[in-house]
Amino acid sequence: MRFIRRLYQRFVASLHELVRFGSIGLIAFFLDTGIYNLLAVVLEWGPLTSKVLAASVSTMCAYLGNRFWTFRHRERSGFGREYFLFFLLNGIALLFGVLVIGFTKLTLRLDDAFSLNIANLIGVGLGTLFRFWSYRKWVFLEATEPVPLELPESRAKAEH
Secondary structure (H helix, E strand, O other): OHHHHHHHHHHHHHHHHHHHHHHHHHHHHHHHHHHHHHHHHHOOOOHHHHHHHHHHHHHHHHHHHHHHHHOOOOOOOOHHHHHHHHHHHHHHHHHHHHHHHHHHHHHOOOOOHHHHHHHHHHHHHHHHHHHHHHHHHHHOOOOOOOOOOOOHHHHHHHHO
């Protein structure tokens, strides 16, 4: 019975992280897409430059949201380490987006706003899958001792 309870608790904790990660990701996606379209479509800066700049801004916001909300219950392994790994892994995830946009524009020769936005969406989707897996594995580490997801006030009430 203990095994099933632990398995269930682990599932619920992962589900909470996934929902929070998705919420932060949605905010970062709207930032990324909005900035990308502003730079690439309105200002005509070029799709690859626009993607790198948009991803840089949305990544900073995503780090703050994930560190202080999504994965706040996980161990802190040092700001410098987390920050470095977070941006390194986001750089790898950015490659998904740049490669898809580059393939769409340079290989398929599709450079209209609709095609570039579809390419951006596919790149963001692939990058998101990579980021969720890599953040949990290398950036925001599991606590060495189980940390409940509840608020400290509710824990104090339960002890009395």
